[in-house]
Amino acid sequence: MSEKCPYCNKEMQKGIIHSDRYSLKWIPESKDKGAIIAPFIKGKKLTNINKSYLEVYYCIDCKKMIFEVI
Numbered sequence: 001m002s003e004k005c006p007y008c009n010k011e012m013q014k015g016i017i018h019s020d021r022y023s024l025k026w027i028p029e030s031k032d033k034g035a036i037i038a039p040f041i042k043g044k045k046l047t048n049i050n051k052s053y054l055e056v057y058y059c060i061d062c063k064k065m066i067f068e069v070i
C-alpha cells in the first residue's frame, strides 16, 4: 500500500517508528506538562503492548509525516 502526500501529491515513503519503554501517546497541547508526567495524563495512545510500532508515511519534500491512529 502506498500513500500520496496531501500537500504535494507525491508518493510518500513508508517507514516505522518504534516506541521505547512507554507507549507513544498524543496529548492535547493544553494538557501537556512535560515528558516526566506524560504517562499519567490522558491522551490518545498510538502504540500498545500488541503493537509497539507505528507505520508512518513520510514526504521528504514537504517534511511531513502521516500515520493512522489505532
Ligand SMILES: [Zn+2]
Pocket (backbone or CB within 6 Å): 005, 006, 007, 008, 009, 010, 059, 060, 061, 062, 063
Ligand atoms: Zn509532500
